[in-house]
Amino acid sequence: xxxxxxxxxxxxxxxxxxxxxxxxxxxxxxxxxxxxxxxxxxxxxxxxxxxxxxxxxxxxxxxxxxxxxxxxxxxxxxxxxxxxxxxxxxxxxxxxxxxxxxxxxxxxxxxxxxxxxxxxxxxxxxxxxxxxxxxxxxxxxxxxxxxxxxxxxxxxxxxxxxxxxxxxxxxxxxxxxxxxxxxxxxxxxxxxxxxxxxxxxxxxxxxxxxxxxxxxxxxxxxxxxxxxxxxxxxxxxxxxxxxxxxxxxxxxxxxxxxxxxxxxx
Ligand SMILES: [Zn+2]
Numbered sequence: 001x002x003x004x005x006x007x008x009x010x011x012x013x014x015x016x017x018x019x020x021x022x023x024x025x026x027x028x029x030x031x032x033x034x035x036x037x038x039x040x041x042x043x044x045x046x047x048x049x050x051x052x053x054x055x056x057x058x059x060x061x062x063x064x065x066x067x068x069x070x071x072x073x074x075x076x077x078x079x080x081x082x083x084x085x086x087x088x089x090x091x092x093x094x095x096x097x098x099x100x101x102x103x104x105x106x107x108x109x110x111x112x113x114x115x116x117x118x119x120x121x122x123x124x125x126x127x128x129x130x131x132x133x134x135x136x137x138x139x140x141x142x143x144x145x146x147x148x149x150x151x152x153x154x155x156x157x158x159x160x161x162x163x164x165x166x167x168x169x170x171x172x173x174x175x176x177x178x179x180x181x182x183x184x185x186x187x188x189x190x191x192x193x194x195x196x197x198x199x200x201x202x203x204x205x206x207x208x209x210x211x212x213x214x215x216x217x218x219x220x221x222x223x224x225x226x227x228x229x230x231x232x233x234x235x236x237x238x239x240x241x242x243x244x245x246x247x248x249x250x251x252x253x254x255x256x257x258x259x260x261x262x263x264x265x
Pocket of ligand 1 (some may be wrong): 019020023098099100
């Protein structure tokens with residue numbers, strides 16, 4: 001784990017990259033901040049988390065770090081021990097953690113719950129949606145630390161790295177660490193309702209777009225040509241043919257649209 005800081009004093013905000021070793025976009029954003037060294041109005045902690053996995057360009061060494069929290073100093077796995085160290089390092093910090101996916105190009109935010117912090121900060125980020133994990137947060141960073149996760153774009157793409165940079169700067173502006181103003185936008189909010197499993201197969205197909213409603217009765221995915229049909233309508237989230245080993249992704253419901261209050265004169 002690499003830990004650095006912008007500004008002096010004890011940080012109450014942190015930016016984390018490389019929770020997954022095959023998602024380099026956030027690391028680029030942090031390296032750029034360290035090169036530029038912008039003057040900050042509040043100290044910011046910067047962390048590159050899973051250096052061993054990044055070096056090998058794999059998601060993890062022993063187990064998924066974002067399912068290993070809170071971890072333990074005596075854990076048998078690299079990520080189990082790292083999770084504990086990361087929680088220690090992030091204690092008391094509002095944390096911004098960057099990821100990328102194989103499922104969706106447009107950035108979106110993932111939060112444990114839609115609390116006041118999420119409602120304030122996330123509409124100021126250049127994201128198209130906010131996803132609440134609710135029951136599916138076990139072992140993730142935000143089960144231990146107050147965290148806003150962002151999916152920056154497609155894994156390994158140049159666009160994801162550029163998005164990571166823009167998202168980080170917007171976050172740091174929204175929390176008052178960087179000077180300037182952010183743009184607030186109306187933001188749809190989705191809540192994960194279920195995991196969409198996939199059977200062992202040679203080929204997987206997904207027929208639907210993430211964040212676009214799937215009607216009841218519509219086929220949405222297939223394993224070796226065997227179609228899965230929606231029992232009831234849902235919104236697919238993080239759904240891709242090859243992103244995860246045993247799941248296609250998640251189903252979600254649309255719960256709200258956070259509207260930007262009209263500016264007062
Ligand atoms: Zn990730």
